[in-house]
Amino acid sequence: ALSNKAKVAYGGTTAALALGLMATHVMVPPTPGPIAAAGILDAELGSVILWGLLVSMLALVPCYFFSTKIASRIHIPIKLERTEDTLHKPKLFISLLSIVVPIILIVVKSVADYPGMNMGDSFLYPMISFFGSPVIALLIGIILALLMPKKLDRKVYSATGWLGDALRIAAPIILITGAGGIFGAMLQNSGIADFIANSFTDIQIGLFLPFLLAACLKTTQGSSTVALITTASIVAPMLVALGLDDPFLKTMTVLAIGAGSTVVSHANDSFFWVLTQLTGMDVKQGNQIQTVGTLIFGISAILVIVTITQIF
Structure with a gap:
């Protein structure tokens, strides 16, 4: 098109x-x-x-x-x-959240870990390090992805729904x-x-x-x-x-x-x-x-x- x-x-x-x-x-x-x-x-x-x-x-x-x-x-x-x-279409901002937020968290942690930044002693560093770790950042992305469906019903969590498709791929x-x-x-x-x-x-x-x-x-x-x-x-x-x-x-x-x-x-x-x-x-x-x-x-x-x- x-x-x-x-x-x-x-x-x-x-x-x-x-x-x-x-x-x-x-x-x-x-x-x-x-x-x-x-x-x-x-x-x-x-x-x-x-x-x-x-x-x-x-x-x-x-x-x-x-x-x-x-x-x-x-x-x-x-x-x-x-x-x-006729499917429900979430707003662009909500759709991008689950992708952009984890990337930002991971990149911020990488910048904070860079030797020249000297952020190891900062009071913010433990929080940046925790939320910027790949496992936590991607978990946050999963949680944000749950904002996209119109409602979180049984169909979303079924074997043929979002959760089932995700498990099949992962x-x-x-x-x-x-x-x-x-x-x-x-x-x-x-x-x-x-x-x-x-x-x-x-x-x-x-x-x-x-x-x-x-x-x-x-x-x-x-x-x-x-x-x-x-x-x-x-x-x-x-x-x-x-x-x-x-x-x-x-x-x-x-x-x-x-x-x-x-x-x-x-x-x-x-x-x-x-x-x-x-x-x-x-x-x-x-x-x-x-x-x-x-x-x-x-x-x-x-x-x-x-x-x-x-x-x-």
């Missing part, structure tokens, strides 16, 4: 929307993958949010030119259907995170992690190792979240050997894994089919837009990340 009203090429707007969604999904908490990866690697969540936003915006610059110069040339017929939406992520932690511990105890790390240390591959591991997992099994969590679990025991155990480099490692977890989205990725079905693209057009676009974003993102680490 937006493309039709603005008289903008549908292929271009589709590519821009899809790549923008992918960028924030893998780079910027509070989406599940980056949160889990940050927890596994013991990276500061607020730092991941701030740097993730910056890296995403810079990496999307080449994607903009891809969308306007290449994807916009791919003709996709626009099919508009008249729909009558449960596999929790299980995968736990399994990934076990897998990482097994690698650490077996000595395989040290062997792999030492092998790559000689060629100074650095952040490209987590990027390539995540890219392999993403391409072979399809899920960006699984690629993020699994790669973080594999890389965690190697951080010291790879020279990535510095707090700043841990943040960059999370983002490098996020960049790899977009390369590439194709037929085994559920989002690929959501995108093609909702936009009316066929598989060939999906490959031309989504698969190529995620490849461009992933490569752009890792180059931005490596450049930032060289500067800072």
Whole structure:
């Protein structure tokens, strides 16, 4: 509808929307993958949010030119259907509260923890530290989300309602995170992690190792979240050997894994089919837009990340 009203090429707007969604999904908490990866690697969540936003915006610059110069040339017929939406729509302010408030709390805590701020002795610091911890901040977000339904009835809490849908989505992520932690511990105890790390240390591959591991997992099994969590679990025991155990480099490692977890989205990725079905693209057009676009974003993102680490 937006493309039709603005008289903008549908292929271009589709590519821009899809790549923008992918960028924030893998780079910027509070989406599940980056949160889990940050927890596994013991990276500061607020730092991941701030740097993730910056890296995403810079990496999307080449994607903009891809969308306007290449994807916009791919003709996709626009099919508009008249729909009558009778569902309750909460106000924009209330809808944003559950997303914005946790992010603000986490970022404020990260700023307060920065060595140059010297807020450790402030009487406000214990409160900032408590409410800014990811678990508490996200719990506050959940409570604020309960303001959106028109009324909190049995339908909201049923297995097919809000609560049921949330548990259905969250449960596999929790299980995968736990399994990934076990897998990482097994690698650490077996000595395989040290062997792999030492092998790559000689060629100074650095952040490209987590990027390539995540890219392999993403391409072979399809899920960006699984690629993020699994790669973080594999890389965690190697951080010291790879020279990535510095707090700043841990943040960059999370983002490098996020960049790899977009390369590439194709037929085994559920989002690929959501995108093609909702936009009316066929598989060939999906490959031309989504698969190529995620490849461009992933490569752009890792180059931005490596450049930032060289500067800072």
